[in-house]
Each structure stands twice: as structure tokens, then as C-alpha cells.
Amino acid sequence: MTTARRNVRIGRIGLYTLLVWICLFFSIPLLVVISTSLKTSDEVRTFSIFTLPAAPSLAAWIKAWSSACTGLNCGGVRVGFLNSVRILIPSVFVSVMAGAVTGYALSHWRIRGANAIMLLLLICAFIPYQVILYPLVKTFSTIGIYSSLPCIIAVHVIFGLPVMSLLFRNFYAGLPEELVKAARIDGAGFWRIFAFVMLPMSVNILIVATILQTTGIWNDYLLGLIFAGRDNMPMTAQLNAIATTSTGVIEYNVNTAAALLTALPPLIVYFVSGRYFVRGITAGAVKG
Amino acid sequence: MSAVSVFGLSKSFGHLRVLKDIHLPIETGDFTVLLGPSGCGKSTLLNAIAGLEDTDAGIVEIDGADVTHREPSKRGIAMVFQSYALYPTMSVRKNLSFGLRVRSVPRQEVARRVHWAAKLLQIDELLDRKPSQLSGGQRQRVAIGRALVQQAKVFLFDEPLSNLDAKLRTEMRVELKRLHKDLGATIVYVTHDQIEAMTLATRIAVMRAGRIEQYATPDDLYEEPATLFVAAFVGSPAMNFMPGRLISSTVHIGSARLPLNGYRFRSSPMNGQEVVLGIRPEHVQLAPEGQLEAETLFMEPMGADTLGWFQFGEHRLSARLVPQVARGLSGTVRLSLLADHVSLFDPSTEARL
Numbered sequence: 123m124t125t126a127r128r129n130v131r132i133g134r135i136g137l138y139t140l141l142v143w144i145c146l147f148f149s150i151p152l153l154v155v156i157s158t159s160l161k162t163s164d165e166v167r168t169f170s171i172f173t174l175p176a177a178p179s180l181a182a183w184i185k186a187w188s189s190a191c192t193g194l195n196c197g198g199v200r201v202g203f204l205n206s207v208r209i210l211i212p213s214v215f216v217s218v219m220a221g222a223v224t225g226y227a228l229s230h231w232r233i234r235g236a237n238a239i240m241l242l243l244l245i246c247a248f249i250p251y252q253v254i255l256y257p258l259v260k261t262f263s264t265i266g267i268y269s270s271l272p273c274i275i276a277v278h279v280i281f282g283l284p285v286m287s288l289l290f291r292n293f294y295a296g297l298p299e300e301l302v303k304a305a306r307i308d309g310a311g312f313w314r315i316f317a318f319v320m321l322p323m324s325v326n327i328l329i330v331a332t333i334l335q336t337t338g339i340w341n342d343y344l345l346g347l348i349f350a351g352r353d354n355m356p357m358t359a360q361l362n363a364i365a366t367t368s369t370g371v372i373e374y375n376v377n378t379a380a381a382l383l384t385a386l387p388p389l390i391v392y393f394v395s396g397r398y399f400v401r402g403i404t405a406g407a408v409k410g
Numbered sequence: 411m412s413a414v415s416v417f418g419l420s421k422s423f424g425h426l427r428v429l430k431d432i433h434l435p436i437e438t439g440d441f442t443v444l445l446g447p448s449g450c451g452k453s454t455l456l457n458a459i460a461g462l463e464d465t466d467a468g469i470v471e472i473d474g475a476d477v478t479h480r481e482p483s484k485r486g487i488a489m490v491f492q493s494y495a496l497y498p499t500m501s502v503r504k505n506l507s508f509g510l511r512v513r514s515v516p517r518q519e520v521a522r523r524v525h526w527a528a529k530l531l532q533i534d535e536l537l538d539r540k541p542s543q544l545s546g547g548q549r550q551r552v553a554i555g556r557a558l559v560q561q562a563k564v565f566l567f568d569e570p571l572s573n574l575d576a577k578l579r580t581e582m583r584v585e586l587k588r589l590h591k592d593l594g595a596t597i598v599y600v601t602h603d604q605i606e607a608m609t610l611a612t613r614i615a616v617m618r619a620g621r622i623e624q625y626a627t628p629d630d631l632y633e634e635p636a637t638l639f640v641a642a643f644v645g646s647p648a649m650n651f652m653p654g655r656l657i658s659s660t661v662h663i664g665s666a667r668l669p670l671n672g673y674r675f676r677s678s679p680m681n682g683q684e685v686v687l688g689i690r691p692e693h694v695q696l697a698p699e700g701q702l703e704a705e706t707l708f709m710e711p712m713g714a715d716t717l718g719w720f721q722f723g724e725h726r727l728s729a730r731l732v733p734q735v736a737r738g739l740s741g742t743v744r745l746s747l748l749a750d751h752v753s754l755f756d757p758s759t760e761a762r763l
């Protein structure tokens with residue numbers, strides 16, 4: 123009895139030690155980045171990266187936001203932020219809704235070859251997208267929308283659709299099919315059942331899907347670089363441009379501030395909706 | 411005119427033939443029960459009538475019109491599902507009115523019908539609750555209410571009582587019977603509970619492996635089962651079966667002789683034909699001059715009467731006895747089989763002779 127309890131206590135201590143180490147491992151770089159962003163350029167140059175800022179200031183943040191230069195362009199990451207928002211909102215909305223409709227259709231309507239479509243989606247979800255970049259570029263060039271806002275949105279929707287469809291299909295497959303039958307007898311069709319019966323039950327899974335897509339699309343760099351065109355470069359691409367601009371001294375404090383600004387939106391999303399995220403994932407796993 | 415007619419209906423899932431050439435005419439006002447063991451195709455047949463399942467062959471007519479290729483919502487039917495399938499995000503009121511709103515029934519008419527159904531089913535207190543806030547019996551009534559407001563010609567019920575406890579089930583059975591009488595509606599009702607079938611039905615279709623074995627009134631089904639399967643499936647406690655031989659209108663079972671006076675043969679049997687004799691426990695009686703001599707095995711008290719078990723040769727026989735008589739029983743007894751109530755079956759075809 124007591125040995126058992128002691129064993130439990132030792133296990134706890136081990137667990138917490140491990141957790142503390144993991145926390146340190148992940149948080150030290152973050153702390154260094156935050157502290158650097160609050161320093162002046164001189165401080166960054168003269169002291170080690172681990173010394174704390176003598177007089178923390180947001181000057182670097184302000185510069186990063188509104189006047190840092192990428193090449194000849196000195197508008198800060200604000201430009202990229204707005205671009206990212208313009209890419210993000212339609213991409214997330216369209217990919218989530220399209221995934222929901224596809225998942226609903228695959229799980230509750232007898233569709234010829236539904237299993238084949240599922241298999242295809244599964245394969246698509248695991249294709250490394252580098253493989254199909256070139257054909258995609260060619261395709262978009264041919265239809266004449268390459269390097270534009272619609273182009274990058276379409277790309278995000280295409281790449282998001284397989285995972286979104288699978289996510290929603292699994293969720294909807296857990297709902298009783300008699301619900302759809304009852305609604306059909308009540309006279310509702312495909313879209314009305316989706317809008318009035320299925321969607322209201324999908325709040326949690328919609329939040330999960332939105333979080334997944336928001337963070338994925340916001341953090342995307344490669345696709346934005348290739349498909350968005352110069353005028354629509356997302357924040358990540360612009361961040362890279364700021365960090366690699368080689369005129370004069372490298373301003374690490376501005377670079378780190380820009381990096382933090384770029385990382386902020388997904389972080390906020392996580393903090394605000396972490397609760398729903400957990401709830402939504404379990405709601406999919408345990409029926410009801 | 412028939413309310414529902416099914417002609418030559420067949421349906422397969424892949425290689426599995428679930429419905430095989432089903433014929434089922436249902437008269438207006440009938441309470442028809444589809445009865446059969448799990449997996450025999452009852453739900454599939456009901457779904458085919460509802461139009462929720464495509465069929466491979468055959469015709470479904472409702473109210474004289476061929477609806478084989480019509481949408482479920484255009485067939486003039488309403489349905490109650492085994493799991494109730496209430497819309498979980500809608501209040502009871504919204505659940506009841508959803509179908510009417512979809513069909514753009516005028517607001518006042520919707521309110522009137524919801525009120526009427528809620529009153530009839532005594533759920534008017536619950537109209538603003540969500541389904542998750544209701545008990546099983548209440549959910550079940552909401553599910554029935556959702557069908558009632560449609561004012562359909564035909565109501566389809568798929569095992570609506572199977573999720574309820576025994577007491578509630580008995581209550582709801584009475585309610586359903588009353589509802590059928592009050593509304594005079596045509597009802598097709600699926601169950602695998604033969605007591606439910608016997609008490610509710612005006613006609614019962616007993617199904618087995620995708621076929622209808624017998625379609626008759628509960629009395630006929632009970633008195634003159636058409637096949638061995640029906641005889642064994644219907645009735646609780648179950649019918650007794652003993653193999654024997656038919657020699658000049660007398661059944662020989664071992665040493666016992668059972669003369670058949672006035673048995674209504676459906677076909678003319680050969681002399682010396684092998685038969686299976688079936689007799690219900692209430693038609694086996696203790697009698698000093700009985701045809702069979704049997705050993706008492708044990709007694710199963712069932713309340714109003716007691717089921718006595720006896721060994722006759724290598725066969726076990728049950729008899730429905732008065733409890734006072736059963737209590738003192740032991741040793742060798744004589745049993746008499748009431749010849750008016752026996753059923754004879756051909757062991758090779760399993761059909762009634």
C-alpha cells in the first residue's frame with residue numbers, strides 16, 4: 123500500500139521533471155527571441171543573447187510593423203499581414219465548408235464510388251505537395267490566374283480539401299443515418315438537410331477544422347511564395363524577405379519582432395479556442 | 411382499395427439477397443405488422459415502402475398510385491424510427507414542425523397541427539425542450555408526433571418501442587392501439603417482438619430470410635400457422651413439436667395414437683406420410699384417459715398459470731397448467747392432446763399439411 127503510494131509519488135516526480143525539461147527546451151529559444159525583440163540594436167550587438175534588455179522598448183516592434191524594409195520597399199510587415207488576412211479568410215472559409223459538404227455527402231448519401239473517392243482523398247492527404255507544385259503552376263498559368271489572389275486561395279483550398287473532407291466524413295459517419303432519413307421524409311433535400319440538420323450539430327468540428335486551416339494557411343510560406351504573386355506575398359514570405367535583406371547591419375531586434383508578429387495570430391487562435399479544440403476532437407471520437 | 415401494395419419486390423446488398431419477391435397488399439385502415447427475427451429484412455422492406463432504399467425489382471403502390479420511383483417526401487407517408495432520430499439541435503416544437511415548414515405550410519396551420527399532436531400525445535409541456543432533455547418515453551412520443559403532424563395516409567413504424575423498458579413499452583402499446591383507432595390511419599409496423607405483433611396487429615406478415623412466410627390475422631397465424639417456422643416463432647411459450655407418421659387419419663407418435671377428427675388438410679397427404687405434429691402448451695392437458703404417458707420433469711410458474719414440462723419418449727412436452735394442480739404434480743402422468751388444435755407439417759417442405 124505505502125510502497126505503491128511511494129511508487130506513484132516517484133513516478134510523479136519523474137513526470138514533472140521531464141515536463142520541466144521539455145518546457146525549458148521549447149521556451150528558452152522563445153524567451154531569447156522575445157527578449158531580443160525588446161532590446162536596442164546596440165544592446166543586441168554588444169551583449170550575449172541571454173542578457174535581458176536593460177530598458178525594454180517596443181521600438182523594434184513598431185519598426186518591424188510599419189517601416190522595416192524588404193528590398194526597396196519600407197512598409198514593415200503590415201503589408202504582409204494584410205495580404206495574409208486576405209488570403210486566409212476566403213481560403214479557410216471555402217476549404218472548411220467544401221470539406222464539410224464533401225464529408226457529409228460521402229458519409230450520408232449513397233454515392234457511386236464513394237469508397238474509391240475516400241481512398242483517393244486519403245492518398246491525396248499524404249502526397250507531399252512539392253511533387254505536384256510544377257504541374258499546378260503550369261495549370262494555373264494555362265488558365266491565366268497564376269500569381270494572383272484567387273490563385274493562392276484556390277491552391278490552399280485544393281491542398282486543404284482532402285484532410286478537411288476526411289475530418290468531416292469521420293465526424294458525420296458517427297451521426298445516425300436515421301437523422302438524414304427522417305429529414306428526407308420530412309421533405310428536406312441535400313442542401314437543406316446539410317444547412318438545418320447537419321451544420322447545427324457540427325459546431326465543435328467546425329471550430330477544430332477552422333483552427334487547423336487557420337494555423338496551416340497562416341504559417342504557409344512555400345505556396346504563398348510560388349502562387350500568390352508579388353503583390354499578395356503573405357506575412358511569412360515578407361518576414362523572410364526582411365530577415366534576408368542584406369543592406370547595412372542586420373537588425374536582429376527588428377527581425378525577431380517581425381517573427382513574433384507573424385507568429386502571433388495562430389497563437390491567439392490557440393489560446394482562445396484550445397478548449398473547443400479538445401472538445402471537438404473528443405466529440406468526433408466518442409459518439410453523441 | 412389498398413392503402414399500400416407491394417408487388418414482386420426484390421432487393422440485394424451486393425451478393426446478399428435481402429428481399430426476395432415480396433408481395434404485400436395492405437388495406438386502408440389496417441394495422442399491419444412485419445414480424446421476424448433480426449436481419450430478416452423487415453427494416454429494408456419498410457425503407458423500400460418509404461422510398462429510402464432503392465429496389466432491384468418490383469412495384470410499390472400507395473393509395474393507388476405507383477410510387478416506386480418517387481422521393482420519400484412525395485409518397486404521402488410518415489415514419490417513426492427505432493432510434494427516434496429527433497433533430498438534436500432543435501426544440502421539440504421545431505422538431506414537430508420541421509417537415510411542415512419545409513413544405514411551406516402556412517404558419518397558422520403549422521401551429522394548429524403542432525398543438526393538436528402535442529395535445530394528443532400529452533407532450534404540450536415539453537414543446538420548448540431539446541430532445542436531450544427528454545426521457546425515452548417522451549422522445550418516443552415526440553417521434554410519433556413528428557409523424558402525426560404530417561397527416562399522412564400511411565404511417566411507417568420501425569421498432570418504435572424497442573428502446574423502452576418493459577413497463578413503458580406496455581403503456582405505449584396501449585397508446586398506439588388507441589391512436590390507431592382514433593385516427594383510423596393505415597399503419598405498417600416493424601417488430602421482432604411477437605407479443606407486440608399479436609396485441610397490435612390487424613394483420614401480421616411473418617418474415618424469414620427475405621421472404622414472407624405467412625400473411626394473416628393474428629388469430630389465423632396463431633391457430634393455423636402455415637409453416638413450421640411461423641409455428642415456432644409465434645406464441646409464447648412456444649409450440650411443442652413431435653415427429654410422427656400419418657396412417658389413415660391417425661398420427662402415430664411412438665406408441666401413442668392420435669386420431670384426427672375434422673383436421674382441415676390443405677393438401678391430401680399420402681398414407682404413411684412422415685409428419686411433424688405441433689401443439690400449443692394450452693392444448694396439452696392432464697387427463698386420466700390421455701393418449702400419452704409421460705414423466706414429470708419440472709414446473710415453471712408464470713403467474714396466472716404454470717408451464718409444466720414432461721418427458722414423453724425422447725420428446726419434451728410443455729403444458730399450460732393451473733398453478734394449484736401443477737404444484738402437487740410428480741411421477742408419471744397421462745396427457746391428452748386436443749385434436750382440434752393440432753397442426754401438421756411436412757418435415758421436408760416445412761409447410762402445413
Ligand SMILES: Nc1ncnc2c1ncn2[C@@H]1O[C@H](COP(=O)(O)OP(=O)(O)OP(=O)(O)O)[C@@H](O)[C@H]1O
Pocket residue numbers: 423426428446447448449450451452453454455602
Ligand atoms: N446498407 C446495407 N448494406 C449491406 N447490408 C445491409 C445493409 N442494410 C441491411 N443489410 C443487411 O440486410 C439484411 C436485412 O437487414 P434489415 O435491417 O432489413 O433487418 P431487420 O429485419 O430490420 O433486422 P432487425 O430486427 O435487427 O432490425 C441484414 O442481413 C443486414 O445485414
Ligand SMILES: [Mg+2]
Pocket residue numbers: 452453454568
Ligand atoms: Mg430493423
